[in-house]
């Protein structure tokens with residue numbers, strides 16, 4: 001492994017003109033035309049615009065009326081957020097094939113920390129190229145990628161490569177940084193930019209001639225981090241948001257459960273539900289979390305990371321039951337139980353076709369074991385919890401965090 005591979009482990013991925021690109025993808029007659037997605041012409045602003053529209057000077061956040069002045073023949077579309085969220089989930093699922101270290105910034109933008117994936121998938125630049133190709137092939141969308149040793153540089157790099165670009169920040173990054181206008185620096189907004197200009201500072205080189213204290217004097221507390229950023233130093237980690245890559249299910253009971261048999265039956269139902277959703281997405285999970293809320297509303301969670309990602313209800317059930325042992329569920333009335341799975345990855349990741357048969361055989365053995373377990377729990381255990389008309393009163397189910405969405 002080269003030094004470069006070790007250093008360059010952070011990707012910033014950003015779909016190009018996301019909303020407008022989805023509209024152009026789904027309506028071929030819009031391709032090659034200036035498409036503006038936004039609110040009403042009278043009061044709305046531009047949410048997104050195709051690159052054809054950008055040629056006319058149209059930009060995000062511009063009033064729609066102004067956009068129409070610049071390009072009277074622009075095609076206007078109202079945003080279809082539900083669709084964009086759905087497509088975003090599909091895109092993030094592609095990202096998730098290469099790492100679970102994902103920090104979504106929005107529906108169309110994320111940081112990935114792939115330093116733990118290099119041995120499996122090659123260098124960071126190869127991973128970025130694979131993701132770009134898979135998103136293009138499978139979803140007909142282009143994503144620009146920046147590859148660097150930290151978030152600040154990676155974000156600058158993806159913008160540098162846009163549209164449909166892949167840019168690797170060279171090491172050392174000084175020449176790249178010095179080539180950028182101040183307005184391109186992430187975190188330097190228009191107000192700071194103007195303020196710096198008033199002090200005669202118009203380039204990164206100008207800023208780098210200042211000491212840290214001088215920079216703080218000019219831009220305030222932010223000068224401290226700016227001093228380091230313009231030298232390519234950024235120690236902020238990629239922050240994986242809980243819930244953004246998880247599948248969960250929980251049940252609240254109208255009357256607290258005390259009977260261990262009843263708790264096990266609920267766990268079986270939950271395990272089957274999350275396993276079904278997991279397998280529907282072609283995923284496997286490396287973490288299983290159990291949530292227990294007692295009758296007095298106090299809540300505990302227990303989590304286990306497993307060495308081999310799981311995708312069967314039986315395996316998930318086994319982990320959940322062992323986690324249940326680590327709670328006071330046996331001695332205290334239980335009001336709610338929940339199972340959620342995280343550290344999701346492609347079920348077949350790292351497994352060649354050779355293992356396909358073995359996997360199928362293992363799966364049918366597991367299904368058989370589950371059948372006998374259902375018999376042990378009695379007829380009611382066979383039914384899915386949502387279909388169960390439990391006279392003891394189950395108030396219904398609630399889905400936990402969905403997989404792969406941005407904020």
Ligand SMILES: [Mg+2]
Pocket residue numbers: 014015016017018108109
């Ligand atoms: Mg974008």
